[in-house]
Amino acid sequence: MCTLTVAWQVFDSHPVVVAANRDERLDRPSTAPAEFRDGEHRVVAPRDEEAGGTWLGYNDAGVVVAVTNRWVGDLGGERSRGLLVRDALREPSADAALAVVESELDARDYEGFNLLLADAADALLVEYDGAPSATRLDPGVHVVMNVGYDTTYVVPDVRPDLARQQAENGKRLLRALLPEDGERAAGWRERAADALGDHDYGVCIHPPEAAADGEGPAAGFGTKSSSLVAIDADGRGDYRFAPGPPCVTDYEPVDSQI
Template identity: 35%
Template sequence: MCLITFAYNHHPGYRLVLAANRDEFLDRPTAPLGYHYPGETILAGRDLRSGGTWLGMDGGGRLAAITNYRDPSRVVNPAPSRGEIILDYLRSGLMAEAFLEKFSARASRYSGFNLLLADCENLVHYSNVSDRSTRLTSGVYGLSNHLLDTPWPKVERAKMLLTRTLAANGSIDREEIFRLLADRKCPEDQLLPDTGVGPEWEQLLGPICIHSQTYGTRSSLLLTITDTGQAELCERSYRHDNGFQTVDDRCFHIDFQRG
């Protein structure tokens, strides 16, 4: 993922409301959200080039999501696929913090990343840049290609829009959240971060939703988990070759109480 905003133990009746965009080069082969691993309960999209994923969950209520840390000096080459970390966690059988205790010793082998891990008890953020894990408390958060809640314009705007949307609706308005994720308001140049990729790329990457002929927002995800363990994960996929168009919607429901 490249942008994640989420409300954790913040909206009545919901343990988690998470909205996210995946930005990628348009020619990178991808499989949409689904059960791509026979014999396993892992629900995820799939990167067909490296084999990993950007967000996944299993039938037991565990969730993992990853974002790139945008800094050319943090690139490790060669490095293992960061998308495999999600699968490693979901296959480990471990709680989030127990997994990180074992994993952190090899985290430096990867290019810079942020990781969100959830289990039936906790939601944890970890970055191999800071080499710190944080058990999150209730609130609204934002994560892009820097550390958690770094006040980039797109992060602050996404958090504001999610907070406003949840405050205006007792139930979850799926379409309103997908509209949030399609927001293309460009920040003023002086507010953009300097991550070492140059002004042109900083401008392109500035909005919540990115559109160009070679790189852009490939899909949006909305995950809701109720206090009683009912989860819904929806993905909306886009194309960019003739403007910005929705090409597919898919939703999956999981009852964690039943497994």
């Protein structure tokens, strides 16, 4: 499971604000976010050391890209979804990134995913279950989970009870993160960070013993890290990273010049 929240064109000072939990095998190696050059752009992103990709980052053009899993069964993916995030982060705009993603999906198969592409002008969500579907998001707060986004969810044949619970968690989280009167980007980001670590919302996952019925999260799997990214009106980014579950791990600023 992964949880991705975004406030897009809600705050004039910061048109893109993202708060996200990464749920993954706890033994899967990764490194903390850092600034590096990738193609023509400077990028700030963590690295998945197993496949070489990333799950959330931004570039010096103010483009934010983030991915979650999508529960659709085994599609026989040929390439890591994190590398698709890297592809998109090489582009100068969300629209240009969408064109690259759609071209890549024409050429190769991937496992199911939800992919956010956002900058100050556009916010696009690509849902992939063997065929891509792209939606232009309206200004506002959005919550993306493994089974859908906002109030649109699909219950798969695999783990249906857990999927229904995740959908309810997403809807409650969306209601909780609607912007408040007079709220600023920093205040919303703080509320989002608190919610991501609040077990009442069910999105900070800790590894249980493996469930006998296969409905629960697998043993050795949980919330491995959490990220806060804000892009200001000039396209400059701020990344704060918690290298563990946010209920017990502080967010620390990532050193970057972009």
